[in-house]
Amino acid sequence: MSAEVERFRSRNERLRTWLLMAGVSLGAIIALSLSVLFSWGNEDITGGGGGGRSEAEIAAREAFHSPPGSCLNWELPDAGDARKVGCEQPHLFEVIGVIDVAPQYPPGVPSPDLTQWRQLGQERCAETAETYLKKPLDPLGKLSIGVLHPSNQEWAEGDRQLRCGLQWAAPGGQLQKLTGPAAEEDQSNVWQVGTCLALTGKTVGDPVDCTQPHAYEIIGLLDLADEFEGDEVPSADDQKTWLDTECSRIADEYTGGTDLTEKKLILTWDLREAESWEAGSTKVNCKVGAKLEDGSGLAPVTGSLHSDGQAPKTSDPASEAPPTSVPEDPNSGNEPPADNHEPVPSSGDVPPPVPPDAPLPGA
Secondary structure (H helix, E strand, O other): OOOOOOEOOOOOOOOEEEEEEEEEEOOEEEEEEEEEEOOOOOOOOOOOOOOOOOHHHHHHHHHOOOOOOOEEEOOOOOOOOOEEEOOOOOEOEEEEEEEEOOOOOOOOOOOOOHHHHHHHHHHHHHHHHHHHHOOOOOOOOOEEEEEEEOOHHHHHOOOOEEEEEEEEEOOOOOEEOEOOOHHHOOOOOOOOOOOEEEEEOOEEEEEEOOOOOEEEEEEEEEEHHHOOOOOOOOOHHHHHHHHHHHHHHHHHHHHOOOOOOOOOOEEEEOOOOHHHHHOOOOEEEEEEEOEOOOOOOEOOEOOOOOOOOOOOOOOOHHHHOOOEOOOOOOOOOOOOOOOOOOOOOOOOOOOOOOOOOOOOOOO
C-alpha cells in the first residue's frame, strides 16, 4: 500500500468530499484518508447544457450528507457510487452523529488539514460513538471511527458539519462490509473460520485467497465467555492455558491431524485485554502461521491447511463482499498493532517459538 494518500480526480473539483478513516487502536485514533471526488457534469443538480447530474451522482451527494443512523455502501474505489442502504444490508459506513465545529472555525478561517481533522475526530467522535452504541467502544475491537467532512468549496460556503461514523478496517486498511446496526455488532476483533490474511512485509495484511501467500489462516473461533464467567477479564495465563488445549483440538480437527511442527508451522491465538472485555469482546481466533528463521517476523504460507485442501466458505454475506481499499495516511505507522499470540512449542529445525511476553505481529 502506498505511503502517500491516493487522490481520485474528477472534472469538477469544486464538489470534493474527504472521507477520513480513523481506526481506533490501542487507545489512539489512527487516521487513514480517502479523497472522494464526484464527477459532476454541471454546476447545478438541474444543470444546463449538460443534461444534469446522473442519479448515481445525486445519490452519492445525498449519501455523504446523511443523518445519524444511516448506513452507506459503495463498490467503486473512489466511492463515487456511494448510496444509503438499510443497515441490515452489507455496508461500509454507519453515520453515528453530526458535529458542528462552527464555534471553533468561524467564517474566513481555512479548512482544517488532515492532522487537524484527525484531532477533531478524536476529540468529538469518540464520545459520540459510546453514546450511540450505549456501551463502550472497544479500542482494540472490530469497529473503528471514521469522519466525513466538508469539501473545501463547501467549507468556503459555510458548511461546518462533520459526520462521525463507524466502520471495520482490516489490518492493511481495506474496509470490510458489516451487516446489521453497529449497536448490535459484536466488537470482538475476529475473522470467520477459513479466512486467510495477507503477509505485508513481515506482518499481517488484508484478507486474501488462501492460494496466495499469507501470514495466517484462521482455523477456529472461540468464546472465552464459555470458559470464564463474570465481569472481570481472565488473566493472560488463564486464557493461554485454556486456548492451548482448545486451539490444539481445533487444529487437529481442521487439518485432519496434520503435524504442524513437521511443516514448520506454529499455532497461535488471540488474547483479550480488560478494555475489550468491558466492551463485551470475548471472542478470539485460533490461527496458523509460520515464522522467519531469524524470528524477526512472519514467513509466507501458501495453500489452505484444511483437511480437504480448501478453506471452508463462510455463510456471512458481508464477509464475502469485495472489500474497499483505503490508502494509508503517511502520518500513521506502517505496521498494524499486534495481538497476543502463544505458539505451540516446537523442536528440531522448526523456527524457535516466541517467548510468551514477545508476541508475533498479529491480525
